[in-house]
Amino acid sequence: MKNTTKIITTLALIATLCSCTLFKSTQKADEKVVNTVAETIQVQNTAPSTIATNVRYEVDLDTLTGNGYTFELPESMNADIDSLLDSWQARNMLNKLNCDGSGKEQVQITDTMFAKRLAALPTIVRMPYNNMVRACIDRYTKNGRSQVSYLLGISEYYFPIIEEEIDRIGVPHELKYLPIIESALNPKATSRAGAKGLWQFMFGTGKLYGLKANNYIDERFDPAKATTAALLYLKDLYGMFQNWELAIAAYNCGPGNVKKAIIRSGGSTDFWKIFPWLPRETRGYLPGFIAASYIMTYYEDHGICPMEPELPIAIDTIHVNKNLHFNQIVEVCGADIQELRALNPQYIKDIIPGDNETYILRLTNNTTTRFVENEDTVYKHNADKYFPKTDIEKMLKEAKENNGAGNMIRHKIKEGETLGSIAIKYRVSVKQLMKWNDMRNTNIRAGKYLKIYK
Numbered sequence: 124m125k126n127t128t129k130i131i132t133t134l135a136l137i138a139t140l141c142s143c144t145l146f147k148s149t150q151k152a153d154e155k156v157v158n159t160v161a162e163t164i165q166v167q168n169t170a171p172s173t174i175a176t177n178v179r180y181e182v183d184l185d186t187l188t189g190n191g192y193t194f195e196l197p198e199s200m201n202a203d204i205d206s207l208l209d210s211w212q213a214r215n216m217l218n219k220l221n222c223d224g225s226g227k228e229q230v231q232i233t234d235t236m237f238a239k240r241l242a243a244l245p246t247i248v249r250m251p252y253n254n255m256v257r258a259c260i261d262r263y264t265k266n267g268r269s270q271v272s273y274l275l276g277i278s279e280y281y282f283p284i285i286e287e288e289i290d291r292i293g294v295p296h297e298l299k300y301l302p303i304i305e306s307a308l309n310p311k312a313t314s315r316a317g318a319k320g321l322w323q324f325m326f327g328t329g330k331l332y333g334l335k336a337n338n339y340i341d342e343r344f345d346p347a348k349a350t351t352a353a354l355l356y357l358k359d360l361y362g363m364f365q366n367w368e369l370a371i372a373a374y375n376c377g378p379g380n381v382k383k384a385i386i387r388s389g390g391s392t393d394f395w396k397i398f399p400w401l402p403r404e405t406r407g408y409l410p411g412f413i414a415a416s417y418i419m420t421y422y423e424d425h426g427i428c429p430m431e432p433e434l435p436i437a438i439d440t441i442h443v444n445k446n447l448h449f450n451q452i453v454e455v456c457g458a459d460i461q462e463l464r465a466l467n468p469q470y471i472k473d474i475i476p477g478d479n480e481t482y483i484l485r486l487t488n489n490t491t492t493r494f495v496e497n498e499d500t501v502y503k504h505n506a507d508k509y510f511p512k513t514d515i516e517k518m519l520k521e522a523k524e525n526n527g528a529g530n531m532i533r534h535k536i537k538e539g540e541t542l543g544s545i546a547i548k549y550r551v552s553v554k555q556l557m558k559w560n561d562m563r564n565t566n567i568r569a570g571k572y573l574k575i576y577k
Contacts, residue, residue: 195404197411198314200262202307204269207277210309211465217276217430232424240421241413247295248367250413251395259407259414264425270307271418276430277308278419281321285350292354295367301353301374303415304408310346310468316549317532317575319343320468322353326576327555332356339476339522344468368394368409376405380547402547437488438466441495444481445502448509449473455501456493458486474509476522538569549575 207213237260238252263271285299305323306312313319317326320343326336332352334342342348353374360370363378372394373381384400391397398406422429449463450473464473466485475482486494494501510518534545542565546553553565559574567573 193403193406195407196259196262197304197404197408199304199307199309199312200259200267200270200411202270202309202312204273207270207273207307207309210311211459211461212277212280213273213430215462216280216433217273218433219272219428219430237417241417244297244416244420246297246416248297248371248412250416252413253395253410255407255410256413256417259410260417263414263418264427268425268427271422271427272430274303274308275419275422275427276432278303279432281308281310281346284347285354288347288350288354292351292358294354294358294361297416298354298357300415300419301357301371301412303419304411310344310349318550320349321346322349324349324352325550327551328356337521337523339472339474339518340469340482341471342469344471346468348469364392366392366394371409371412372401372405375408375550376402376547377550377552379552380405438485439488439491441484441486441491442481443475443477443484445477446506446510446515447475447477447484447502451501451504451506451509452486452490452494455497455504456490458490458493462487462490474518474522476519478515479519479523532575534573534575536567536569536571536573540567540569541565542567545573545575551575 234252234257237257241250241252241256244250281302282299285302286296289296289298302308302321302323305318306321308321310321312321312323314323318324319329319341322343324332324334324343326343329336329343329349329352332355334345334348334352336343357370357374360373360378361367364370364373364381369381369385369392380402381397384397385392387400388397394409418425418427449458449460449467449470452458452463453460460473463486464470466487475484534549536545542553542556545567546556556562556573556575557565559576
Protein backbone atom coordinates (compact mmCIF):
# COMPACT_ATOMS: atom_id res chain seq x y z
CA MET A 124 0.00 0.00 0.00
CA LYS A 125 2.88 2.37 0.81
CA ASN A 126 4.44 1.73 -2.59
CA THR A 127 1.11 2.42 -4.33
CA THR A 128 0.71 5.69 -2.41
CA LYS A 129 4.24 6.67 -3.31
CA ILE A 130 3.64 6.00 -7.00
CA ILE A 131 0.38 7.95 -7.03
CA THR A 132 1.97 10.87 -5.20
CA THR A 133 4.87 10.80 -7.64
CA LEU A 134 2.52 10.92 -10.60
CA ALA A 135 0.84 13.94 -9.05
CA LEU A 136 4.06 15.92 -9.56
CA ILE A 137 3.86 15.43 -13.32
CA ALA A 138 2.76 18.84 -14.53
CA THR A 139 1.69 20.54 -17.70
CA LEU A 140 3.04 23.25 -19.99
CA CYS A 141 2.10 24.30 -23.50
CA SER A 142 3.43 21.19 -25.16
CA CYS A 143 3.71 17.57 -24.26
CA THR A 144 7.52 17.74 -23.97
CA LEU A 145 10.27 17.20 -21.44
CA PHE A 146 9.49 19.03 -18.21
CA LYS A 147 12.04 18.85 -15.39
CA SER A 148 10.82 19.96 -12.00
CA THR A 149 13.04 22.31 -10.02
CA GLN A 150 10.57 22.72 -7.20
CA LYS A 151 12.00 23.09 -3.69
CA ALA A 152 11.54 20.16 -1.36
CA ASP A 153 9.13 22.00 0.89
CA GLU A 154 6.82 23.04 -1.94
CA LYS A 155 3.74 20.83 -2.37
CA VAL A 156 1.31 20.30 -5.21
CA VAL A 157 -2.25 20.95 -4.12
CA ASN A 158 -4.16 17.68 -3.65
CA THR A 159 -3.19 14.44 -5.41
CA VAL A 160 -4.36 12.74 -8.58
CA ALA A 161 -5.16 9.45 -6.90
CA GLU A 162 -8.86 9.66 -7.71
CA THR A 163 -8.24 11.35 -11.05
CA ILE A 164 -6.21 8.51 -12.49
CA GLN A 165 -8.58 5.82 -11.28
CA VAL A 166 -12.08 7.26 -11.57
CA GLN A 167 -13.07 9.00 -14.76
CA ASN A 168 -15.77 11.23 -13.27
CA THR A 169 -13.79 12.63 -10.35
CA ALA A 170 -12.55 16.21 -10.62
CA PRO A 171 -8.78 16.36 -11.18
CA SER A 172 -6.26 17.92 -8.89
CA THR A 173 -5.25 21.54 -9.16
CA ILE A 174 -2.09 21.80 -11.23
CA ALA A 175 0.59 23.72 -9.37
CA THR A 176 1.35 27.14 -10.77
CA ASN A 177 4.32 27.93 -8.54
CA VAL A 178 6.64 25.35 -10.08
CA ARG A 179 9.31 26.26 -12.62
CA TYR A 180 10.20 23.92 -15.47
CA GLU A 181 12.91 23.54 -18.07
CA VAL A 182 11.63 22.59 -21.51
CA ASP A 183 13.12 20.02 -23.93
CA LEU A 184 11.55 18.21 -26.91
CA ASP A 185 9.96 14.82 -26.61
CA THR A 186 9.69 13.55 -23.06
CA LEU A 187 7.67 14.43 -19.98
CA THR A 188 9.33 13.79 -16.65
CA GLY A 189 8.08 14.00 -13.10
CA ASN A 190 10.22 13.05 -10.12
CA GLY A 191 11.81 10.04 -11.76
CA TYR A 192 9.13 8.83 -14.21
CA THR A 193 9.28 9.83 -17.84
CA PHE A 194 7.19 9.16 -20.91
CA GLU A 195 7.84 9.72 -24.57
CA LEU A 196 5.41 11.13 -27.04
CA PRO A 197 4.30 8.96 -29.94
CA GLU A 198 6.33 9.91 -33.01
CA SER A 199 3.17 11.05 -34.79
CA MET A 200 2.84 14.06 -32.48
CA ASN A 201 6.03 15.38 -34.05
CA ALA A 202 5.00 14.58 -37.62
CA ASP A 203 6.24 17.08 -40.22
CA ILE A 204 3.12 19.06 -41.10
CA ASP A 205 4.67 20.37 -44.33
CA SER A 206 5.24 16.81 -45.50
CA LEU A 207 1.65 15.85 -44.63
CA LEU A 208 0.26 18.87 -46.47
CA ASP A 209 2.38 18.01 -49.52
CA SER A 210 0.82 14.57 -49.87
CA TRP A 211 -1.41 13.85 -52.86
CA GLN A 212 -4.40 13.37 -50.56
CA ALA A 213 -3.94 16.78 -48.93
CA ARG A 214 -3.35 18.58 -52.23
CA ASN A 215 -6.28 16.97 -54.00
CA MET A 216 -8.81 16.31 -51.26
CA LEU A 217 -8.45 19.17 -48.78
CA ASN A 218 -8.88 22.94 -48.74
CA LYS A 219 -8.04 25.34 -45.97
CA LEU A 220 -11.23 26.57 -44.36
CA ASN A 221 -11.37 30.30 -43.86
CA CYS A 222 -12.81 30.52 -40.36
CA ASP A 223 -11.95 32.83 -37.53
CA GLY A 224 -10.84 30.93 -34.47
CA SER A 225 -8.74 33.78 -33.17
CA GLY A 226 -8.95 34.30 -29.45
CA LYS A 227 -10.35 30.89 -28.59
CA GLU A 228 -6.86 29.41 -28.29
CA GLN A 229 -6.26 31.92 -25.48
CA VAL A 230 -9.37 30.95 -23.52
CA GLN A 231 -8.47 29.39 -20.18
CA ILE A 232 -10.12 25.98 -19.81
CA THR A 233 -10.10 24.64 -16.29
CA ASP A 234 -9.15 21.14 -15.26
CA THR A 235 -12.73 20.48 -14.23
CA MET A 236 -13.94 21.43 -17.72
CA PHE A 237 -11.42 19.09 -19.35
CA ALA A 238 -12.45 16.24 -17.03
CA LYS A 239 -16.16 16.77 -17.65
CA ARG A 240 -15.68 16.86 -21.42
CA LEU A 241 -13.73 13.59 -21.38
CA ALA A 242 -16.31 12.01 -19.10
CA ALA A 243 -19.05 13.06 -21.54
CA LEU A 244 -17.49 11.20 -24.48
CA PRO A 245 -19.63 8.15 -25.37
CA THR A 246 -16.75 5.69 -25.15
CA ILE A 247 -16.16 2.17 -23.92
CA VAL A 248 -12.45 2.83 -23.37
CA ARG A 249 -12.03 4.75 -20.12
CA MET A 250 -11.10 8.43 -20.65
CA PRO A 251 -9.68 9.74 -17.36
CA TYR A 252 -8.09 13.16 -17.00
CA ASN A 253 -4.78 13.87 -15.30
CA ASN A 254 -1.65 15.93 -15.76
CA MET A 255 -0.23 13.63 -18.42
CA VAL A 256 -3.40 13.73 -20.49
CA ARG A 257 -3.53 17.52 -20.08
CA ALA A 258 0.05 17.86 -21.30
CA CYS A 259 -0.78 15.90 -24.45
CA ILE A 260 -3.96 17.93 -25.05
CA ASP A 261 -1.85 21.08 -24.74
CA ARG A 262 0.48 19.71 -27.39
CA TYR A 263 -2.41 19.54 -29.84
CA THR A 264 -4.10 22.80 -28.85
CA LYS A 265 -0.96 24.91 -28.91
CA ASN A 266 1.98 23.64 -30.96
CA GLY A 267 -0.03 21.12 -32.97
CA ARG A 268 -2.95 23.21 -34.20
CA SER A 269 -2.02 22.89 -37.89
CA GLN A 270 -1.69 19.13 -37.52
CA VAL A 271 -5.14 18.90 -35.92
CA SER A 272 -6.60 20.95 -38.77
CA TYR A 273 -5.08 18.49 -41.25
CA LEU A 274 -6.22 15.45 -39.24
CA LEU A 275 -9.79 16.70 -39.13
CA GLY A 276 -9.83 17.04 -42.90
CA ILE A 277 -8.05 13.84 -43.90
CA SER A 278 -10.10 11.82 -41.39
CA GLU A 279 -13.08 12.33 -43.69
CA TYR A 280 -11.30 9.99 -46.11
CA TYR A 281 -9.92 7.36 -43.70
CA PHE A 282 -12.50 7.21 -40.90
CA PRO A 283 -15.26 5.69 -43.07
CA ILE A 284 -12.88 2.84 -43.96
CA ILE A 285 -12.05 2.30 -40.29
CA GLU A 286 -15.61 2.70 -38.99
CA GLU A 287 -16.95 0.11 -41.41
CA GLU A 288 -14.48 -2.46 -40.10
CA ILE A 289 -15.13 -1.45 -36.48
CA ASP A 290 -18.82 -2.22 -36.99
CA ARG A 291 -18.05 -5.52 -38.70
CA ILE A 292 -15.50 -6.74 -36.14
CA GLY A 293 -17.30 -5.39 -33.09
CA VAL A 294 -14.78 -3.23 -31.22
CA PRO A 295 -15.15 0.23 -29.61
CA HIS A 296 -15.68 3.06 -32.08
CA GLU A 297 -13.11 5.28 -30.38
CA LEU A 298 -10.36 2.98 -31.65
CA LYS A 299 -10.62 4.95 -34.91
CA TYR A 300 -8.48 7.57 -33.16
CA LEU A 301 -5.60 5.15 -32.61
CA PRO A 302 -4.00 5.66 -36.07
CA ILE A 303 -3.83 9.38 -35.25
CA ILE A 304 -1.37 8.45 -32.51
CA GLU A 305 0.28 5.76 -34.62
CA SER A 306 0.85 7.62 -37.88
CA ALA A 307 -0.99 10.98 -37.95
CA LEU A 308 -3.27 9.20 -40.48
CA ASN A 309 -0.37 8.82 -42.90
CA PRO A 310 -0.56 5.43 -44.71
CA LYS A 311 3.09 5.77 -45.81
CA ALA A 312 4.45 6.50 -42.33
CA THR A 313 7.55 4.56 -41.26
CA SER A 314 8.82 4.81 -37.70
CA ARG A 315 12.41 4.85 -36.45
CA ALA A 316 11.94 1.21 -35.40
CA GLY A 317 10.59 0.19 -38.80
CA ALA A 318 6.86 0.03 -38.07
CA LYS A 319 4.89 0.93 -41.18
CA GLY A 320 1.57 2.20 -42.40
CA LEU A 321 -1.54 3.79 -40.96
CA TRP A 322 -1.49 1.37 -38.00
CA GLN A 323 2.31 1.06 -37.70
CA PHE A 324 2.69 -2.70 -37.94
CA MET A 325 6.06 -4.31 -37.42
CA PHE A 326 6.83 -7.04 -39.93
CA GLY A 327 6.32 -9.99 -37.57
CA THR A 328 2.97 -8.85 -36.21
CA GLY A 329 1.73 -7.89 -39.66
CA LYS A 330 2.63 -11.31 -41.02
CA LEU A 331 0.82 -12.95 -38.10
CA TYR A 332 -2.35 -11.08 -39.11
CA GLY A 333 -2.09 -11.82 -42.81
CA LEU A 334 -0.27 -8.76 -44.15
CA LYS A 335 2.13 -9.67 -46.94
CA ALA A 336 5.51 -7.91 -47.09
CA ASN A 337 8.20 -8.54 -49.69
CA ASN A 338 10.25 -6.71 -52.32
CA TYR A 339 7.16 -5.70 -54.32
CA ILE A 340 4.20 -5.59 -51.96
CA ASP A 341 3.88 -4.35 -48.39
CA GLU A 342 0.29 -4.62 -47.24
CA ARG A 343 1.05 -2.75 -44.04
CA PHE A 344 0.73 0.33 -46.28
CA ASP A 345 -2.72 -0.72 -47.50
CA PRO A 346 -5.19 1.28 -45.35
CA ALA A 347 -8.05 -1.21 -45.76
CA LYS A 348 -6.09 -4.42 -45.11
CA ALA A 349 -4.04 -2.89 -42.31
CA THR A 350 -7.21 -1.62 -40.62
CA THR A 351 -8.73 -5.09 -40.62
CA ALA A 352 -5.53 -6.60 -39.25
CA ALA A 353 -5.13 -3.92 -36.55
CA LEU A 354 -8.69 -4.24 -35.25
CA LEU A 355 -8.44 -8.04 -35.14
CA TYR A 356 -5.16 -7.72 -33.24
CA LEU A 357 -6.72 -5.27 -30.77
CA LYS A 358 -9.68 -7.59 -30.31
CA ASP A 359 -7.31 -10.45 -29.53
CA LEU A 360 -5.40 -8.28 -27.06
CA TYR A 361 -8.66 -7.38 -25.33
CA GLY A 362 -9.46 -11.07 -25.12
CA MET A 363 -6.12 -11.56 -23.42
CA PHE A 364 -6.41 -8.74 -20.84
CA GLN A 365 -10.19 -8.08 -20.64
CA ASN A 366 -9.26 -4.40 -20.40
CA TRP A 367 -9.18 -1.95 -23.30
CA GLU A 368 -6.56 0.31 -21.72
CA LEU A 369 -4.17 -2.61 -21.39
CA ALA A 370 -5.06 -3.84 -24.88
CA ILE A 371 -4.12 -0.42 -26.28
CA ALA A 372 -0.88 -0.41 -24.29
CA ALA A 373 -0.08 -3.92 -25.53
CA TYR A 374 -0.70 -2.81 -29.11
CA ASN A 375 2.15 -0.36 -28.61
CA CYS A 376 4.72 -2.43 -26.72
CA GLY A 377 3.53 -6.02 -27.05
CA PRO A 378 1.54 -8.18 -24.62
CA GLY A 379 4.69 -9.57 -23.03
CA ASN A 380 5.77 -6.18 -21.73
CA VAL A 381 2.32 -5.45 -20.34
CA LYS A 382 2.28 -8.81 -18.54
CA LYS A 383 5.68 -8.05 -17.02
CA ALA A 384 4.46 -4.64 -15.83
CA ILE A 385 1.41 -6.27 -14.22
CA ILE A 386 3.63 -8.73 -12.35
CA ARG A 387 6.06 -6.02 -11.21
CA SER A 388 3.20 -3.85 -9.99
CA GLY A 389 1.98 -6.61 -7.73
CA GLY A 390 -0.78 -7.83 -10.00
CA SER A 391 -2.65 -4.61 -10.81
CA THR A 392 -4.56 -4.46 -14.09
CA ASP A 393 -4.96 -0.66 -14.01
CA PHE A 394 -2.85 1.07 -16.66
CA TRP A 395 -2.11 4.01 -14.36
CA LYS A 396 -0.86 1.71 -11.61
CA ILE A 397 1.43 -0.34 -13.85
CA PHE A 398 2.59 2.87 -15.57
CA PRO A 399 6.10 2.96 -13.96
CA TRP A 400 6.94 -0.52 -15.22
CA LEU A 401 5.91 0.04 -18.84
CA PRO A 402 8.35 1.13 -21.57
CA ARG A 403 8.70 4.91 -21.65
CA GLU A 404 7.02 5.31 -25.03
CA THR A 405 4.05 3.21 -23.90
CA ARG A 406 3.56 5.43 -20.85
CA GLY A 407 2.77 8.27 -23.22
CA TYR A 408 0.72 6.18 -25.61
CA LEU A 409 -2.58 6.02 -23.72
CA PRO A 410 -2.45 9.71 -22.63
CA GLY A 411 -1.81 10.56 -26.28
CA PHE A 412 -4.77 8.44 -27.39
CA ILE A 413 -7.06 10.12 -24.86
CA ALA A 414 -5.81 13.53 -26.02
CA ALA A 415 -6.48 12.65 -29.66
CA SER A 416 -10.01 11.51 -28.78
CA TYR A 417 -10.54 14.81 -26.97
CA ILE A 418 -9.22 17.16 -29.64
CA MET A 419 -11.02 15.44 -32.52
CA THR A 420 -14.27 16.07 -30.63
CA TYR A 421 -13.73 19.48 -29.01
CA TYR A 422 -11.53 21.23 -31.59
CA GLU A 423 -14.04 24.05 -32.08
CA ASP A 424 -13.79 25.00 -28.41
CA HIS A 425 -10.09 25.64 -29.00
CA GLY A 426 -10.59 27.72 -32.14
CA ILE A 427 -9.10 25.11 -34.48
CA CYS A 428 -10.47 25.23 -38.03
CA PRO A 429 -10.54 21.90 -39.88
CA MET A 430 -9.28 21.63 -43.41
CA GLU A 431 -12.33 21.19 -45.58
CA PRO A 432 -12.54 18.04 -47.69
CA GLU A 433 -13.47 18.43 -51.33
CA LEU A 434 -16.58 16.72 -52.56
CA PRO A 435 -15.68 13.05 -52.17
CA ILE A 436 -13.37 11.90 -54.95
CA ALA A 437 -15.02 8.82 -56.43
CA ILE A 438 -12.67 5.86 -56.06
CA ASP A 439 -13.20 2.64 -58.00
CA THR A 440 -11.44 -0.69 -57.66
CA ILE A 441 -10.10 -2.77 -60.53
CA HIS A 442 -9.17 -6.44 -60.22
CA VAL A 443 -5.75 -6.96 -61.81
CA ASN A 444 -4.80 -10.50 -62.84
CA LYS A 445 -1.87 -9.69 -65.14
CA ASN A 446 1.47 -8.03 -64.47
CA LEU A 447 0.98 -4.26 -64.49
CA HIS A 448 3.32 -1.30 -64.02
CA PHE A 449 1.99 2.07 -62.91
CA ASN A 450 3.83 3.72 -65.81
CA GLN A 451 1.69 1.74 -68.25
CA ILE A 452 -1.40 3.37 -66.76
CA VAL A 453 0.26 6.79 -66.80
CA GLU A 454 1.35 6.52 -70.42
CA VAL A 455 -1.89 5.10 -71.82
CA CYS A 456 -4.53 6.67 -69.57
CA GLY A 457 -2.82 9.93 -68.71
CA ALA A 458 -3.03 9.18 -64.97
CA ASP A 459 -0.97 11.01 -62.35
CA ILE A 460 1.76 8.73 -60.97
CA GLN A 461 1.43 10.39 -57.55
CA GLU A 462 -2.29 9.62 -57.58
CA LEU A 463 -1.62 5.96 -58.29
CA ARG A 464 0.95 5.75 -55.50
CA ALA A 465 -1.28 7.56 -53.00
CA LEU A 466 -4.27 5.32 -53.67
CA ASN A 467 -2.18 2.13 -53.83
CA PRO A 468 0.71 2.59 -51.37
CA GLN A 469 1.13 -1.16 -50.88
CA TYR A 470 2.80 -1.56 -54.28
CA ILE A 471 6.21 -0.30 -53.22
CA LYS A 472 7.90 -0.59 -56.66
CA ASP A 473 4.95 0.62 -58.76
CA ILE A 474 4.45 -2.98 -59.90
CA ILE A 475 1.43 -5.25 -59.49
CA PRO A 476 2.52 -8.88 -60.00
CA GLY A 477 -0.86 -9.96 -61.33
CA ASP A 478 0.45 -13.13 -62.95
CA ASN A 479 0.78 -14.58 -59.43
CA GLU A 480 -2.71 -13.80 -58.17
CA THR A 481 -5.47 -11.23 -58.46
CA TYR A 482 -4.78 -7.89 -56.82
CA ILE A 483 -6.84 -4.77 -56.17
CA LEU A 484 -6.01 -1.49 -57.92
CA ARG A 485 -7.69 1.71 -56.71
CA LEU A 486 -8.26 4.45 -59.27
CA THR A 487 -10.19 7.69 -59.44
CA ASN A 488 -13.41 7.52 -61.41
CA ASN A 489 -11.97 9.31 -64.45
CA THR A 490 -8.90 7.09 -64.61
CA THR A 491 -11.05 3.98 -64.18
CA THR A 492 -13.13 4.88 -67.23
CA ARG A 493 -10.03 5.33 -69.40
CA PHE A 494 -8.45 2.15 -68.03
CA VAL A 495 -11.52 0.01 -68.80
CA GLU A 496 -11.80 1.45 -72.31
CA ASN A 497 -8.12 0.69 -73.03
CA GLU A 498 -7.46 -2.31 -70.79
CA ASP A 499 -5.80 -4.58 -73.38
CA THR A 500 -3.67 -1.71 -74.62
CA VAL A 501 -2.57 -0.86 -71.09
CA TYR A 502 -1.31 -4.37 -70.36
CA LYS A 503 0.52 -4.66 -73.70
CA HIS A 504 2.03 -1.16 -73.64
CA ASN A 505 5.85 -1.44 -73.29
CA ALA A 506 5.40 -4.81 -71.60
CA ASP A 507 8.87 -5.99 -72.66
CA LYS A 508 10.37 -2.83 -71.21
CA TYR A 509 8.68 -3.08 -67.82
CA PHE A 510 8.66 -6.86 -67.57
CA PRO A 511 11.69 -8.24 -69.45
CA LYS A 512 11.57 -12.01 -69.83
CA THR A 513 14.97 -12.42 -68.18
CA ASP A 514 13.69 -10.83 -64.95
CA ILE A 515 10.05 -11.83 -64.79
CA GLU A 516 10.52 -15.28 -63.24
CA LYS A 517 12.63 -13.86 -60.40
CA MET A 518 10.14 -11.04 -59.84
CA LEU A 519 7.16 -13.36 -59.60
CA LYS A 520 9.01 -15.63 -57.18
CA GLU A 521 9.98 -12.75 -54.89
CA ALA A 522 6.46 -11.31 -55.07
CA LYS A 523 5.05 -14.58 -53.71
CA GLU A 524 7.26 -14.51 -50.63
CA ASN A 525 6.25 -13.14 -47.29
CA ASN A 526 9.53 -13.09 -45.45
CA GLY A 527 10.47 -9.47 -45.10
CA ALA A 528 12.93 -9.57 -48.00
CA GLY A 529 14.27 -6.12 -48.67
CA ASN A 530 13.14 -4.89 -45.22
CA MET A 531 16.03 -6.16 -43.13
CA ILE A 532 18.21 -3.98 -40.91
CA ARG A 533 21.33 -4.92 -38.97
CA HIS A 534 21.53 -3.93 -35.32
CA LYS A 535 24.96 -3.70 -33.72
CA ILE A 536 24.72 -5.00 -30.17
CA LYS A 537 25.88 -2.49 -27.56
CA GLU A 538 27.36 -3.15 -24.15
CA GLY A 539 24.62 -3.84 -21.62
CA GLU A 540 21.92 -4.65 -24.17
CA THR A 541 19.89 -7.83 -23.87
CA LEU A 542 17.81 -9.62 -26.44
CA GLY A 543 14.75 -8.43 -24.52
CA SER A 544 15.73 -4.74 -24.60
CA ILE A 545 16.49 -4.96 -28.33
CA ALA A 546 13.11 -6.62 -28.95
CA ILE A 547 11.37 -3.76 -27.09
CA LYS A 548 13.28 -1.15 -29.10
CA TYR A 549 12.15 -2.62 -32.44
CA ARG A 550 8.73 -3.78 -31.23
CA VAL A 551 9.34 -7.42 -32.08
CA SER A 552 9.46 -10.52 -29.90
CA VAL A 553 12.52 -12.30 -28.52
CA LYS A 554 11.37 -15.44 -30.36
CA GLN A 555 11.40 -13.55 -33.66
CA LEU A 556 14.94 -12.28 -33.04
CA MET A 557 16.08 -15.79 -32.23
CA LYS A 558 14.41 -17.24 -35.32
CA TRP A 559 15.78 -14.57 -37.69
CA ASN A 560 19.30 -15.06 -36.34
CA ASP A 561 19.29 -18.87 -35.92
CA MET A 562 19.89 -18.58 -32.17
CA ARG A 563 19.53 -21.51 -29.74
CA ASN A 564 19.58 -19.31 -26.62
CA THR A 565 19.32 -15.65 -25.67
CA ASN A 566 23.02 -15.05 -25.08
CA ILE A 567 24.43 -12.14 -27.11
CA ARG A 568 27.78 -10.31 -27.25
CA ALA A 569 28.50 -6.62 -27.70
CA GLY A 570 29.88 -5.79 -31.13
CA LYS A 571 28.01 -8.55 -32.93
CA TYR A 572 25.11 -7.87 -35.31
CA LEU A 573 21.49 -9.02 -35.32
CA LYS A 574 19.22 -9.25 -38.35
CA ILE A 575 15.85 -7.58 -37.80
CA TYR A 576 13.02 -7.54 -40.33
CA LYS A 577 10.99 -4.34 -40.32
